[in-house]
Amino acid sequence: MKSDRTKPEAQPRVTILDVARAAGVSKSSVSRFLDERMPKSDSETAQRVRQIAIDMGYVRDVSASSLRRGKTGMIGVIVPRLTDTVMAMLYESLAHAAARSGQFTIVATTEDEPGADRRAADILLRRGVDGLILSTARHGEDFTDELVDRGVPFVLTLRTDGKCRSSVGDDCLGGYLATRHLIDLGHRRIGLIAGPNYASSATGRVEGYRKAMAEAGLAVDPEWIRSSTFGIESGGEAARQLMALKESPSAIFAINDNTAIGALSALSRLGLSVPNDISLVGYNDIPVVSHLPTPLTSVKIPFEQIATAAFELLSSETVSARERIRVAMPTLIPRSSSRPWSEKS
Amino acid sequence: MKSDRTKPEAQPRVTILDVARAAGVSKSSVSRFLDERMPKSDSETAQRVRQIAIDMGYVRDVSASSLRRGKTGMIGVIVPRLTDTVMAMLYESLAHAAARSGQFTIVATTEDEPGADRRAADILLRRGVDGLILSTARHGEDFTDELVDRGVPFVLTLRTDGKCRSSVGDDCLGGYLATRHLIDLGHRRIGLIAGPNYASSATGRVEGYRKAMAEAGLAVDPEWIRSSTFGIESGGEAARQLMALKESPSAIFAINDNTAIGALSALSRLGLSVPNDISLVGYNDIPVVSHLPTPLTSVKIPFEQIATAAFELLSSETVSARERIRVAMPTLIPRSSSRPWSEKS
DNA sequence: AACGTTGTTGGGAACGTTCCCATAGTCAAT
DNA sequence: ATTGACTATGGGAACGTTCCCAACAACGTT
Numbered sequence: 001m002k003s004d005r006t007k008p009e010a011q012p013r014v015t016i017l018d019v020a021r022a023a024g025v026s027k028s029s030v031s032r033f034l035d036e037r038m039p040k041s042d043s044e045t046a047q048r049v050r051q052i053a054i055d056m057g058y059v060r061d062v063s064a065s066s067l068r069r070g071k072t073g074m075i076g077v078i079v080p081r082l083t084d085t086v087m088a089m090l091y092e093s094l095a096h097a098a099a100r101s102g103q104f105t106i107v108a109t110t111e112d113e114p115g116a117d118r119r120a121a122d123i124l125l126r127r128g129v130d131g132l133i134l135s136t137a138r139h140g141e142d143f144t145d146e147l148v149d150r151g152v153p154f155v156l157t158l159r160t161d162g163k164c165r166s167s168v169g170d171d172c173l174g175g176y177l178a179t180r181h182l183i184d185l186g187h188r189r190i191g192l193i194a195g196p197n198y199a200s201s202a203t204g205r206v207e208g209y210r211k212a213m214a215e216a217g218l219a220v221d222p223e224w225i226r227s228s229t230f231g232i233e234s235g236g237e238a239a240r241q242l243m244a245l246k247e248s249p250s251a252i253f254a255i256n257d258n259t260a261i262g263a264l265s266a267l268s269r270l271g272l273s274v275p276n277d278i279s280l281v282g283y284n285d286i287p288v289v290s291h292l293p294t295p296l297t298s299v300k301i302p303f304e305q306i307a308t309a310a311f312e313l314l315s316s317e318t319v320s321a322r323e324r325i326r327v328a329m330p331t332l333i334p335r336s337s338s339r340p341w342s343e344k345s
Numbered sequence: 346m347k348s349d350r351t352k353p354e355a356q357p358r359v360t361i362l363d364v365a366r367a368a369g370v371s372k373s374s375v376s377r378f379l380d381e382r383m384p385k386s387d388s389e390t391a392q393r394v395r396q397i398a399i400d401m402g403y404v405r406d407v408s409a410s411s412l413r414r415g416k417t418g419m420i421g422v423i424v425p426r427l428t429d430t431v432m433a434m435l436y437e438s439l440a441h442a443a444a445r446s447g448q449f450t451i452v453a454t455t456e457d458e459p460g461a462d463r464r465a466a467d468i469l470l471r472r473g474v475d476g477l478i479l480s481t482a483r484h485g486e487d488f489t490d491e492l493v494d495r496g497v498p499f500v501l502t503l504r505t506d507g508k509c510r511s512s513v514g515d516d517c518l519g520g521y522l523a524t525r526h527l528i529d530l531g532h533r534r535i536g537l538i539a540g541p542n543y544a545s546s547a548t549g550r551v552e553g554y555r556k557a558m559a560e561a562g563l564a565v566d567p568e569w570i571r572s573s574t575f576g577i578e579s580g581g582e583a584a585r586q587l588m589a590l591k592e593s594p595s596a597i598f599a600i601n602d603n604t605a606i607g608a609l610s611a612l613s614r615l616g617l618s619v620p621n622d623i624s625l626v627g628y629n630d631i632p633v634v635s636h637l638p639t640p641l642t643s644v645k646i647p648f649e650q651i652a653t654a655a656f657e658l659l660s661s662e663t664v665s666a667r668e669r670i671r672v673a674m675p676t677l678i679p680r681s682s683s684r685p686w687s688e689k690s
Numbered sequence: 691a692a693c694g695t696t697g698t699t700g701g702g703a704a705c706g707t708t709c710c711c712a713t714a715g716t717c718a719a720t
Numbered sequence: 721a722t723t724g725a726c727t728a729t730g731g732g733a734a735c736g737t738t739c740c741c742a743a744c745a746a747c748g749t750t
Contacts (some may be wrong), residue, residue: 691750692750693748693749693750694731694746694747694749694750695727695746695747695749696724696745696746696747696748697744697745697746698742698743698744698745698746698747699725699742699743699744699745700738700741700743700744701743702736702739702740702741702743703738703739703740703741704738704739704740705728705735705737705738705739705742705749706735707734708732708733708734708735709732709733709735710731710732710733710734711730711731711732711733712729712730712731712732712733712738713728713729713730713731714726714727714728714729715725715726715728715729716725716728717725717727717728718723718724718725718726719722719724719749720721720723720724
């Protein structure tokens with residue numbers, strides 16, 4: 001009970017006034033010298049004052065600064081959940097990008113529930129964020145209109161609505177690359193574990209799939225396309241359905257790594273081997289998939305690049321229609337889960 | 346180019362003064378009526394003023410409020426990384442717990458690098474957090490002393506240094522349960538993929554392992570214990586080393602699910618089947634492990650409970666020595682990766 | 691009727707910073 | 721020497737809220 005290792009009394013704060021007094025200049029000057037927004041100012045005194053501030057242990061009070069400036073330097077990020085590694089990767093990249101421009105991100109989650117993004121945005125805006133980055137865009141929702149009306153700067157990422165400023169991966173290309181890879185390996189009957197159709201990331205990849213199939217002159221049986229919720233369980237269910245078809249596919253392209261993992265598990269439980277009996281390709285290249293017993297072929301998304309572009313879009317005053325949606329190129333990473341196929345086997 | 350869907354001019358803010366004017370009372374009264382910290386106040390006028398505030402779309406300016414109150418209502422959380430699902434689960438639980446007490450969490454990551462927690466704490470403190478929750482405690486580091494000196498309230502979580510306020514899982518019990526489970530199944534030679542010895546979570550589980558082995562009268566060959574970095578790759582390497590022993594183990598307890606996944610992969614590549622040739626138990630019960638081709642037996646940690654306790658510790662003025670370290674009970678979740686063993690096979 | 695006790699109210703001064711503006715200083719060109 | 725055009729400086733007023741305190745009202749007790 002005697003020496004509780006927390007909470008002695010806090011030291012009194014060193015203010016800009018203390019620094020001013022110590023340096024023999026006015027608070028206004030100190031404020032100017034310490035203003036990170038104007039790069040020049042390195043006169044004789046400026047440097048001296050800055051050094052004194054450091055020596056005295058001065059740290060700017062963000063509350064006071066934000067109050068006066070009308071900006072907090074915080075950007076709100078909305079993701080479905082952080083326990084989805086893809087979203088965690090995105091968020092970490094966004095946090096890095098923010099730090100690079102002297103800003104800071106705070107995050108709120110929606111669990112992918114329909115109305116939750118509005119609530120999340122509200123919480124973040126109450127906290128005083130200067131802008132929002134949303135990865136929860138849904139086709140046919142007017143939530144973004146509300147943000148526009150309120151004058152809140154925002155950018156969509158990973159998923160776009162096709163209208164608002166967005167920084168996304170080229171999902172169509174990614175879907176094409178994945179499917180094309182399987183076609184090149186000799187597969188003809190390729191199943192698709194699609195995503196929910198409210199997400200542009202999912203529909204884009206489906207589009208890429210169709211494009212690759214069409215280009216190869218392969219007809220797509222509608223039965224080959226099964227939707228999912230992006231979840232592992234859901235991917236397993238879709239895989240089971242695909243394998244229950246009279247002419248089951250020899251390869252499956254899963255809309256993301258989660259559904260691919262679910263599929264892997266379901267296939268294994270059906271006594272099917274990946275890649276001997278069936279090839280499998282995922283999407284996102286989350287760390288775990290390269291370390292599975294059968295390392296998964298997947299499509300890598302350049303998150304850092306997407307995050308950087310998102311911040312550029314967020315901070316630019318106006319953006320031409322052409323540049324409103326920034327698209328980053330994905331890369332296919334071939335691994336053991338996909339292998340050549342010949343029809344006779 | 347014409348209708349850029351972001352940035353019209355922002356509306357002028359509704360202040361407490363506007364509300365006061367509209368309601369015909371003083372700003373002081375409005376401030377009091379809207380103060381969430383005092384629950385009582387529901388006089389006639391109080392309710393009327395509150396309603397007017399809502400109708401006018403008033404939202405409190407956190408910067409001004411924080412400046413005056415000297416508190417921001419933000420708690421900083423430091424984790425190694427969010428792309429580790431365990432840490433993401435922890436953070437989400439902490440975020441929930443914070444929301445329940447009207448607070449908000451912001452997060453910074455360290456990548457588990459030695460000095461990075463100090464930097465992360467600095468960033469968060471500059472942002473004005475009222476306190477810190479650290480999951481990066483290391484044995485034999487004096488970083489926490491610095492926080493104590495500066496008068497910053499903080500709590501350790503998941504990992505403890507044994508001195509400061511902490512909210513952790515009972516790692517010794519968890520390690521015991523996992524090992525005991527394998528012993529009960531008939532295993533006698535049980536390998537351990539330990540963690541880095543700077544983390545109390547890892548050393549606690551090792552302790553539990555030793556306890557269970559000792560209790561069963563089983564000698565522990567030092568060769569059976571391999572350290573790791575908590576990473577997938579590292580778990581695979583440890584598993585390979587274990588299986589290279591002249592008398593290789595019939596079961597492996599991995600310090601966390603990541604190393605278990607790495608082990609699973611390595612074993613599979615050695616042509617060994619889990620659980621037929623060897624049993625495997627992980628720790629943390631991250632979502633993916635229950636959906637692997639061989640669902641993994643794991644130990645579940647009550648994150649919500651740990652998060653709640655962390656906030657209680659953070660906000661309580663004084664804490665008796667006995668209650669300084671709060672310990673939550675883990676639960677073993679048996680799945681297919683562990684099965685009975687008899688020596689003759 | 692005078693007294694404390696309790697509760698509610700509004701005026702005004704903080705909180706620490708930034709920004710506007712007026713003043714003073716420097717230099718070059720007239 | 722006077723003007724003009726800059727640049728560096730400090731005083732003071734914001735920013736929106738909370739908190740202190742004094743004023744007042746309402747009540748029951750002596």
